Amino acid sequence: MLIAFVALLLSPVNVDASVDLRTIIDRYTVWRGGIAFEHLSSIRESNTLDSGGLHGTEKILTARDGRSRVDLDLGPLQQIQAVTPDGAWEVTPAAQVQSMALIDTLSLRRSAALQFADALRGRGGAKVELAAPTTDSGRTWATVRVTFGDDDIYDVLVDPVSGELGGIRVTAERQLQIERFSDWRPVDGVRMPFLKTIEGAVPSDNETHRVITMNINEPAGPGSFTRPSFIRKTAFTGGASSTGWLHFEFYDGNRIFIPARINGHDTLALLDSGATVSTIDNDYAKQIGISAAGRVTAGGTGGLDTAGFAGDVDVEVGNLKIAGLTVASLDLKPIARRIGHPMPFVLGDELFNELVVDIDFPHRLIAFRDPTGVAPPPGAATVPLRRLIGNRSVPVSVEDAPPVEFEFDLGNGSPMEVYPAYYQPRQLLAGRKSSEVLGGAVGGFHPEIIATLRRIEFAGVTFNDVPASFTRDVVSASNSNRVVGNLGLPVLARFRLLIDYPQDRLYAVPLADAGSSAFHKDRLGLSMSGENGVLMVQFVSPGSPAQAAGFKAGDQIAALNGEASALWTDERVALLRDNSGTAPITFLMMDGSTRRVIPKAFY
Incomplete structure (x- = not known):
């Protein structure tokens, strides 16, 4: 031959x-x-x-x-x-x-x-x-x-x-x-x-x-392709089958921070079902003696970034431990500055993969449970979780169209994102009032189109007037043609959630006002980040009250309504994102000048 x-x-x-x-x-x-x-x-x-x-x-x-x-x-x-x-x-x-x-x-x-x-x-x-x-x-x-x-x-x-x-x-x-x-x-x-x-x-x-x-x-040989037996990586101490209820910080109403220990060091970890691999901040890793190697591509909603990998990382949440994780190492500080909260560690899919995650948003409680015997609570809708790409996805109907797959993302602080593969051929932006905001996370921050969807439906609940970002047509985690959007925490937090990755399902119990309460909507048009006691303007939305008041990227704000500027707080965020208020907000600039802005809808 x-x-x-x-x-x-x-x-x-x-x-x-x-x-x-x-x-x-x-x-x-x-x-x-x-x-x-x-x-x-x-x-x-x-x-x-x-x-x-x-x-x-x-x-x-x-x-x-x-x-x-x-x-x-x-x-x-x-x-x-x-x-x-x-x-x-x-x-x-x-x-x-x-x-x-x-x-x-x-x-x-x-x-x-x-x-x-x-x-x-x-x-x-x-x-x-x-x-x-x-x-x-x-x-x-x-x-x-x-x-x-x-x-x-x-x-x-x-x-x-x-x-x-x-x-x-x-x-x-x-x-x-x-x-x-x-x-x-x-x-x-x-x-x-x-x-x-x-x-x-x-x-x-x-x-x-x-x-x-x-x-x-x-x-x-057939043995080469035989699926290995399940080996549990997570363990509860003392023979328990759950952590029981743990309190979490619901920062800004759209981020979940839970107490955790990383290699024995106490910290707060962001819970993110959109992270297929848990992630540690580069500087925090060095601080607690964790070293990373390599530079591989990490896809995020803001584009692509490079990440190293570190092994032998132990994570503990209450009486739950998962040992010997390999985690990604990234510079998370730009995201932390953007949202105004330290972000030393992001807890991703590893716990979701083996356990049921039970979240009670009104009481700020979370529990990690052994999936054996977990049953749907009364009034729960059963939603399929699919794994078409790296993250799980759920069906969502947009303005009465047939349901399509949106990523299920507890780490997304906006109600939803719509990807180009869906909105471009359907001309969803045609005739719709829109503007731009600064969007993204891992991979950087970039202007994105923002508009309001008249209706979406998820888990049997119809939501009206939903702010949505329409992501850019560039290489990023927000540009798929199999999963065409991202459903974020402002929608998901309107349910009690039992997230069951092992059985590829989600139990969602709608809160009493799930479909009736209004979504927070930007009424100023200022994208800012806090650092060293100063709020820095990163982006000004076209057609917004902030643009009309003369704000530009790079402006520095010393005080809001007479209170000294610092890193974001829940109260300050509530002031800037108030849905109904029309009282003017006075900004004291670092150069001593003042600017007065009256909030109003601009998209």
């Missing part, structure tokens, strides 16, 4: 570059090894991997029958992902076993279909067509476009004359990455790439995979 393959490689191919799709696919098949490539049944490889400043290894097993497994070891960041025809599972960096998100499942399945060229033959529901030629790396390639019935696009770049594979350009979740292949070597008659580089949406997404060993057509 190898001799025949070498003969194929040496045979010249003298044809015109203008060829049809079938000819290009046939030439690609011959270039890869002809019959040997067509009979390829499995690929087992071990690689070195450089990604985001981390260096380590990966083991990949891919079978033609739809099974694949990736074992990743990047020091502090370790993960296993596996798919079979019947499902998909992963072992997270926290060593928790859970079902894999749909986006990752599709990525592995489609990658396998492309590796074995089944997708190029239109198998497995793939649609194949010849797109316009692509210029890449100084060469012009035929572009074999593969789609699978959704918005994702896989452009396979093939030399139209020789059949050489140059790479695959992937557009998924409205983001672009290019995989390039080189250092091709024959392995049992099949030409295989021993070097793969990935160029992502941002430089920290880039990866380099170098093959150490590669074997093909080895039987893939």
Whole structure:
């Protein structure tokens, strides 16, 4: 077989570059090894991997029958992902076993279909067509476009004359990455790439995979893809099955801070169901002796940021402990200044993944419970929790349209965000009065369009006049086409919530005034942050009372209504966001001048 393959490689191919799709696919098949490539049944490889400043290894097993497994070891960041025809599972960096998100499942399945060229033959529901030629790396390639019935696009770049594979350009979740292949070597008659580089949406997404060993057509034992047994990472002391009720700080009515201990150090942690990995502030990590490594991309509502990873972090909440976590390390201070509250630690999915989180908002109480035997409380609506992308999502109806998936996000302080994939084709902003506010979080802060939705429906409750931000069409966590928005705490806090990730469900009991009380709405148009006893204006909303009063970004405020300015307080936030008040607010500026603003609606 190898001799025949070498003969194929040496045979010249003298044809015109203008060829049809079938000819290009046939030439690609011959270039890869002809019959040997067509009979390829499995690929087992071990690689070195450089990604985001981390260096380590990966083991990949891919079978033609739809099974694949990736074992990743990047020091502090370790993960296993596996798919079979019947499902998909992963072992997270926290060593928790859970079902894999749909986006990752599709990525592995489609990658396998492309590796074995089944997708190029239109198998497995793939649609194949010849797109316009692509210029890449100084060469012009035929572009074999593969789609699978959704918005994702896989452009396979093939030399139209020789059949050489140059790479695959992937557009998924409205983001672009290019995989390039080189250092091709024959392995049992099949030409295989021993070097793969990935160029992502941002430089920290880039990866380099170098093959150490590669074997093909080895039987893939069923045990390789068997889902591991559940191993609980969380533990209650004294044989308890719950923390019982714990008091939490409901800062500004849209952030949950709970008392916690990080490696034995008492602190307040932000509870954030939108964080797939718990996160520690860089400076706080150094302060308590935690070191991080690497620089990988972290997606946030404000865009993309870079994060390190730290292992062996113990988190305690009341009598509950989860030991040996791997957490992300980020600079959280810009977010803390923006909201006016210290943010040393963000507690993410690790506790949600194993426990039921019970939140009683009117009494400011929270409990973490063993999911065994948890039943819906009287009057609860049962809402499905889906994992289409990294975060869970829930169905929401926007202005009487059919329900669509919105991220379930306890860390979002605004009522809701709507992503471009939903609002642009539906022209939701057409004829709607709007302005801009400073939005975002991890990844930075940027102006976002703000407008009012007439109605939304969630968990059987209709909400009227809902302020919503319409996020920018850029690379960020707020730009998906599978989950088209983000439902935040101002809506979610109108229910008693029992959040049950283990059973993929949410019990929501509406409060008495859930659908009737008005949402807080910005009536000034000032985006500010507090630091060193001064309020700094970061952004002024177009058409707002603040703009009419002459405010500009960079202005410094010394006092509000005669009281010295400092970091945000609940009282000051209430003053600035009062829904009904029309009494003027007097601002004393640092230069000694005063400005008088009368609040009113401006979007």
